[in-house]
Amino acid sequence: MEKRYYQPEIETMPAEKLRELQSQRLRRQVKHVYENVPYYREKMREKGIGPDDVRGLEDLAKLPFLSKADLRDAYPYGLLAKPLSECVRIQSTSGTTGKRVVSGYTQADIDAWEECCARAIVAAGGTKEDVCQVCYGYGLFTGGPGLNGGSHKVGCLTLPMSSGNTDRQLQFMVDLGSTILCCTPSYAAYLAESLKERGLTDKIRLKAGIFGAEAWSEEMRRNIEKDLGIKAYNIYGLTEMAGPGVSYECEEQQGMHICEDQYIAEIVDPVTLEPLPPGSKGELVFTSLTRQASPLIRYRTKDICILDDTPCACGRTHIRMSRPMGRSDDMMVIKGVNVFPSQIETVLLEQGYPANYQIIVDRADNTDSIEIRVEIPGESFTGSLATVTEMEKQLTAAVKAMLGIYAKIRLVAPRSIERSEGKAVRVIDRRKI
Numbered sequence: 127m128e129k130r131y132y133q134p135e136i137e138t139m140p141a142e143k144l145r146e147l148q149s150q151r152l153r154r155q156v157k158h159v160y161e162n163v164p165y166y167r168e169k170m171r172e173k174g175i176g177p178d179d180v181r182g183l184e185d186l187a188k189l190p191f192l193s194k195a196d197l198r199d200a201y202p203y204g205l206l207a208k209p210l211s212e213c214v215r216i217q218s219t220s221g222t223t224g225k226r227v228v229s230g231y232t233q234a235d236i237d238a239w240e241e242c243c244a245r246a247i248v249a250a251g252g253t254k255e256d257v258c259q260v261c262y263g264y265g266l267f268t269g270g271p272g273l274n275g276g277s278h279k280v281g282c283l284t285l286p287m288s289s290g291n292t293d294r295q296l297q298f299m300v301d302l303g304s305t306i307l308c309c310t311p312s313y314a315a316y317l318a319e320s321l322k323e324r325g326l327t328d329k330i331r332l333k334a335g336i337f338g339a340e341a342w343s344e345e346m347r348r349n350i351e352k353d354l355g356i357k358a359y360n361i362y363g364l365t366e367m368a369g370p371g372v373s374y375e376c377e378e379q380q381g382m383h384i385c386e387d388q389y390i391a392e393i394v395d396p397v398t399l400e401p402l403p404p405g406s407k408g409e410l411v412f413t414s415l416t417r418q419a420s421p422l423i424r425y426r427t428k429d430i431c432i433l434d435d436t437p438c439a440c441g442r443t444h445i446r447m448s449r450p451m452g453r454s455d456d457m458m459v460i461k462g463v464n465v466f467p468s469q470i471e472t473v474l475l476e477q478g479y480p481a482n483y484q485i486i487v488d489r490a491d492n493t494d495s496i497e498i499r500v501e502i503p504g505e506s507f508t509g510s511l512a513t514v515t516e517m518e519k520q521l522t523a524a525v526k527a528m529l530g531i532y533a534k535i536r537l538v539a540p541r542s543i544e545r546s547e548g549k550a551v552r553v554i555d556r557r558k559i
Contacts, residue, residue: 136387137245137442141435144443148390149182151415156180156189159421162207165200166192166423186390186413187401191424197227197366206230208419218266219365229268229365230419236275238416242371242385243276249376249383249440250334250359252306254281257331259299261309261317262339263289268369269339273308276371282306289313292320300329307335311342311350311358312550315481318353319545332356338363338370340550341450341468345475360449366425367412373447378439381446388416391445392424393433404435410447458487458553460494463531467552470498473528477521479503482543489557496533498525501540 139147157177159166169190170176179188197205206213208230215231231239252258258277262269270288277284285302287295289309295317298304307314314335321327332354338361347358362382363370372389373382384391389412393402396409410429414421429450438446451466458465467485474483479500486497500521502514518535525533544551 137383137444139387139443141443144386145183147387148415151387152183152186152390152413153177153180155413155415155421156423158418159207159423163205163421165196165204166190183390186392186424189424191399191411191426192422193426194227194366194428201226202228203230205422206419207421208232213419216266217268217271217365217369227365229368231368232418235368235417235419238388239272239368239371240275240279242368242374242388243272244279245276245385246336246359246361246371246374247273247276247280247282247306249374250306250336250357251377252277252280252282252334256280256282256305257285257303258282258306258308259285259287259295259302259304261287261289261295261307261313262370268363268365269308269310272363272369272371273336277306277308292317296320296324296326299332300326303331305331305333307332307354307356309335309337310339310546310550311337311346312340312481312546314350314354314358315346316545318350322353327353327355330354334359336361336374341466341471343468343472343475344449345472346481349475349481362447362450364427366420366422366427367414368417372412376438376440376442380438381434381448383438383442383444383446386444389414391433391447393431394426396430404433404445407432407451410450458485458496458555460487460496461531463529465496465529465531469528470525470533473521473524474500477524479521482541482545483552484543485553487553487555487557494557496531497536498533499536499538499543501543502537504540 160170160177173190175188212232213230214233215236217229219227260270260273262273264270274284274286285298285304314337333356335356335358337358351358359375360382361370361374363372373384375382392411393406393408394400394411395402402408410427410431412425412427413423431450432448434446471481475481480503482501484499488495514537518537521535
């Protein structure tokens, strides 16, 4: 008898029954955290509540929030709810913006996480007949291990490539007949470019790509789909909630379905922290319902998005989240204006430029400046200096219309900006702030 990796009926569970399941799991999780995590127990006591005060979803707003600052304060094991003897793995963030965030896993946590990733692969059309090439980084980064485990649960032939070594990536993609590609969108764009350079585009068998771990625009999605001949699916996750697979797109691509049997999603006003109804734009907050080792309740992701609880044509009943409209670690405040790289990327792609760019932010005499370096389209360019100047002028106007502030545009030679084999380095901020 073939083993099923998950119960399909969970994804189509009636809304009322799903809310009952969430309430039941929330009660159990709050009790688990209160009894086993002194750090969080103290935060609850400061609000004057105990586990008996939480009877269901209607009481969620009584609970205190957690933020990345709390995770760093409690580093490494202050938020662990299981003894180390019951944990089987640690995953971690990169720590590029400060002290690392460490997340612990029991075997049950890993099984649940991989199940969510399996759902994402199936939603992208994956079956046991597929060859799944996983080019996310392995090790402490959650991308590789999560999709690797999900691919196994689906029964795909899994290629655990990790990131980098592009020549080998292309060789295996062609020779082993990869049909599903999992990586960052910037690396997918680089692979497409490399395939074209080597004359291999017509030799691949890819049908779908599952891309995440960095912001990307709809314009970039369309370019990747055209260049690789695939359908590109968005996947969302964060180490604090286990990793990728927290939400994923179905074939309708009208938002990413959140695994609501595993997580409760809220949208709150980022200033007042008051909960907002579905359809409102605000900060995304998650509560993990089944995680044993590192359960987080009301964790502020800092991602700005919208939740959609209207029925999806695919038949899945789990609520959908929009593509994040910006992350706190991506957002730049320049001359008092919030600027996201994804806004700039949208303009560049709409104007026909490649998704290879770099943003340089600097400050002189207490005044911020922003320069955007963009590769000239095409493998070579024979236009005059006057033509380049005119192109820069047009692009400057388009960027100003999007951002509301002036940015200096500098067109550079094709392929002069370093390619990324993982997360692309889009922003260089030289300000001392």
